[in-house]
Amino acid sequence: MTGSSEMHVGLRYQPDAEQLALAGEMESALTELLPLARAHQGGSESADVWEQLAGLGILNAGVGEDRGGSGLGATEVALIAVTLGRQLASPALLATIATFGAALDLNETPRVAPAFGDGEMLWVNEPGANLLLVRSGGGAVLHAVPEVAQPVDEFTWGVRLMTGPLGPALRTLDARELQLLRLIDAAAMAGIAQAALDMAVDYAKLREQFGRPIGSFQAIKHHCATMAIAARGAADATSFAAVAFDSARADTAHRVESALLFASAAAIDNGGTNIQVHGGIGFSAEAEPHLLLKRAQLLAALAGGTEAMAERVAAAA
Structure with missing residues (x-):
């Protein structure tokens, strides 16, 4: 029994007080x-x-101090990404x-526009972007920004989407970089799930x-309770x-993939329920509930879709 207790000394499952502060x-x-x-x-x-976020050390938060970054761990970066998701920060910012x-290896100070698609490649328009993050299958590759592009629509998804021939591939993310990318996706989704809950309760x-x-x-209470469980679970x-991730646990890949799938479902479900709680006004363009649902669906698509997430959870297990 003593040996068993000693074996678990030092294990952590949640951020510590300093990280939360x-x-x-x-x-x-x-x-x-x-x-x-x-x-x-x-x-x-x-x-x-962008300038103020750079000044706060947000953009390079997960880069080591020896490379000019803020030197924060994945836990701190994920907690920051939860707030960014809640405030609907640009997908390019995430x-x-x-x-x-990874972009520093290309001698670039990056502004990365995320891309997705099956056949026709779409990406989120971000003025000043100098790289595209393209995901396909189980990986992600940084590409040069295309020289020729055209808009797909005006504002259907709460962002403006572009399409065109991809620029050359510059760098493939390694396994750990890919895990960090998906962790930040999960954190942003958890933030959206919480924002939808807060908005529904306030209304x-x-x-x-x-x-x-x-x-x-009672019906509204039940909706809000379900949303609260989903938001807490995602967080x-x-x-x-x-x-x-920071502890280099052997099951990190499974934990990250599971968090992304769980948080994506929570964000999309809470986004839809928030609109229901608001009633007719929730569907109006002037109100904000639809923005949360659209962003949750967009981030899920950028991450490859929930079906691919579920397959990766099974593979990582």
Whole structure:
């Protein structure tokens, strides 16, 4: 029994107090810098936002100090990405944070636009992007930005999508870089799941029917409770995967893939339920609920889709 107890000494499953405190400080700054209402204007961030994020050390947060980065671990980066997801940070911003170290190998200060597609390649338009992150099968490759591109639509997905012939492949992400990319995806999805819950609860407290807040009705309570369970599960699965990544656990790949699948489902389901709680206004372009659902669906597509996620979970197990 003594040997068994000693074997488990030092195992951690969640972030420690210092990591949570750092994430809390970043959360305050990011919430002020990235108000949710700006997402109505487009899916890209302004040059000023990029500059301020660089000044905060967010863009290169996961890069070692010996390479000019902030030197944070995956756990801190994931906690920051949760806030970025909650504030609907540009998909290009998430891709840049995830691949900053890989791009440095190309002697680039990156601004990375994520791409996806089966046959026709689509990517998220990001002014100033100098790299594309293209995922196919089980991997991801950094490409040069195409010299010729054309818009696909105006704003259907809450971002502007482009298409065109890909530039040359420059660097393939290795297994650990790919895990970090998927961990950041999971964290952003967990943030969206929490944002949808918060938005639904706030509305349920304010909206009245029959002289009572709709949050007092059993059906709405059940919806919000289900959303709360999903959001908490996504957050815990993601933070556990991040700690596993930093601890180099043998089951890291399985933890990361599971967190991504769990968080994606939570974000999409909570996004849809949030619209239901809002009723008719939830479907209107002027309101914000539809932005959360669209972003969750877009991030899932950028990550290869939930079916591919489920296959990777099974393979990693």
